[in-house]
Amino acid sequence: MESPTRKIIHIDMDAFYASVEQRDDPSLKGKPLAVGHGARRGVVAAASYEARRFGVRSAMPSTTALRLCPQLVFVPPRFEVYRAVSRQIHAIFADYTDLIEPLSLDExxxxxxxxxxxxxxxxxxAKEIRARILAETGLTASAGISYNKFIAKLASDQKKPNGQFVVAPERGEAFVRSLPIGRFYGVGAVTEAKMKRLGIHTGEDLHRQSLEFLVAQFGKSGPWFHGIARGQDPRLVNPDRVRKSSGSETTFDQDHVAPGPIEAGVLEMADDVWAWCEKTGARARTVTVKVKWADFQQTTRSRSLPAAIADQETLRAVSLALVRSVYPPRCGIRLVGVTLSNFDQAVALKDEQLGLALDAAPVPAFVPDLARAPQYA
Incomplete structure (x- = not known):
C-alpha cells in the first residue's frame, strides 16, 4: 500500500525573544531592540525586526550592533519568561497533533x-494555530506548510513576519531549485563556500550534479544533497528527538591570561550545566571545555569517563583539568565554555533547550515512498 503524503507544518515565532520584550514593555514597541548585553564584550542573543533593518543579527558582538544602529536598545534576556511562553505555545500545538518535534523554544x-x-x-x-498563538500570547508566528520537513522549514521564511506559505508536492522540486544554496537547511558556511567553488550557487545548480559527484565531494552527505535538490526528505517528525549535548559559555569583560578569572569562568559554566543535569535527570560521560582566544581562534579539550558523571564536583574537577591543559595561555582568553555529551540515556529535547541553533539531524539516504494525496494544502 502506498503511504499518504505527509502534511508537515513548520512553526517559527517571529523575533521571539525580542517580541516578548516588546509585548511586556509597550515603550519598546517600534524601537530597534536587542536582547543581550550592550557591554563591550556582549553578544546579541536576538534582534527585533526594527533592528534587523540596520543589519543587526543574533550572535553579533554588541559593539558591532551598536555601530550599525547607534540607537539600538539592549535589554537583558529573561529565559524563564521565554520558557513559560514556549510552554503556552506547545500546549496549543498539542491540540492538533501528538507529533511535535521542537527545534528550540521558538520553532x-x-x-x-x-x-x-x-x-x-x-x-x-496552520492559520488556526497562528491565530490561537496571537490570541493567547499576543505574539505572531510564521508557518511553512509542505509534504516534508526540509521544504516546510524553507517555506516558513517566505512570508515572515506573521505569514505562511504553502509548497504542495507538485511544486516542491521547482521551489527548491529556485533558491540560493545558502538558504538550504543543513548547508553551513563552510559547505556553502565549497559548493560555490564547485559552481553550485542555487538549487538548480545542485540538481544538475550526479549522485556520484556529490558523494565524491561531500561523502555521506552526498545522498542528502542529491535528494533535497529534488524536493525529497524522508525524515519523520520525531517527538522523541534526542539531545546530543548541553553546554554553557561566557565571554569575559576583558581578555584574561591569569588562571584565577579563567578558572572561575569555567567553574561557573560547569555549574550552569550541572543545574540543567539536575533539572532534567540527564547524566553524561564526556566533558568538553572550549576556549576562544583574543585572536578569535578556538581550542577545545575533551575527556570521556568510563561512567556517567554522577556529581557536580566531578564535573568541576574534570573541567578545571581540561582548561589547565592549555596553560600557559598563548595569548589572552576571551571566552570559555563547558559542554556535556555522550549521555548515558536518551534525553529528549524539551522546552529547557536554550540554544539558538542545533546541529543538523543525520541525513539518511532518500527512499521515495510517498504518494500524493488530494486536498494537500
Missing part, C-alpha cells in the same frame, strides 16, 4: 496528517 515541526481537528486542509490548520 517546531508538526505532523498534522491525521487531521485531529477535522479542518479542511493543513493550510487551515
Amino acid at each position: 517546531a515541526y508538526l505532523d498534522v496528517t491525521a487531521n485531529r481537528r477535522g479542518l479542511a486542509s493543513a493550510t487551515d490548520t
Whole structure:
C-alpha cells in the first residue's frame, strides 16, 4: 500500500525573544531592540525586526550592533519568561497533533496528517494555530506548510513576519531549485563556500550534479544533497528527538591570561550545566571545555569517563583539568565554555533547550515512498 503524503507544518515565532520584550514593555514597541548585553564584550542573543533593518543579527558582538544602529536598545534576556511562553505555545500545538518535534523554544515541526481537528486542509490548520498563538500570547508566528520537513522549514521564511506559505508536492522540486544554496537547511558556511567553488550557487545548480559527484565531494552527505535538490526528505517528525549535548559559555569583560578569572569562568559554566543535569535527570560521560582566544581562534579539550558523571564536583574537577591543559595561555582568553555529551540515556529535547541553533539531524539516504494525496494544502 502506498503511504499518504505527509502534511508537515513548520512553526517559527517571529523575533521571539525580542517580541516578548516588546509585548511586556509597550515603550519598546517600534524601537530597534536587542536582547543581550550592550557591554563591550556582549553578544546579541536576538534582534527585533526594527533592528534587523540596520543589519543587526543574533550572535553579533554588541559593539558591532551598536555601530550599525547607534540607537539600538539592549535589554537583558529573561529565559524563564521565554520558557513559560514556549510552554503556552506547545500546549496549543498539542491540540492538533501528538507529533511535535521542537527545534528550540521558538520553532517546531508538526505532523498534522491525521487531521485531529477535522479542518479542511493543513493550510487551515496552520492559520488556526497562528491565530490561537496571537490570541493567547499576543505574539505572531510564521508557518511553512509542505509534504516534508526540509521544504516546510524553507517555506516558513517566505512570508515572515506573521505569514505562511504553502509548497504542495507538485511544486516542491521547482521551489527548491529556485533558491540560493545558502538558504538550504543543513548547508553551513563552510559547505556553502565549497559548493560555490564547485559552481553550485542555487538549487538548480545542485540538481544538475550526479549522485556520484556529490558523494565524491561531500561523502555521506552526498545522498542528502542529491535528494533535497529534488524536493525529497524522508525524515519523520520525531517527538522523541534526542539531545546530543548541553553546554554553557561566557565571554569575559576583558581578555584574561591569569588562571584565577579563567578558572572561575569555567567553574561557573560547569555549574550552569550541572543545574540543567539536575533539572532534567540527564547524566553524561564526556566533558568538553572550549576556549576562544583574543585572536578569535578556538581550542577545545575533551575527556570521556568510563561512567556517567554522577556529581557536580566531578564535573568541576574534570573541567578545571581540561582548561589547565592549555596553560600557559598563548595569548589572552576571551571566552570559555563547558559542554556535556555522550549521555548515558536518551534525553529528549524539551522546552529547557536554550540554544539558538542545533546541529543538523543525520541525513539518511532518500527512499521515495510517498504518494500524493488530494486536498494537500
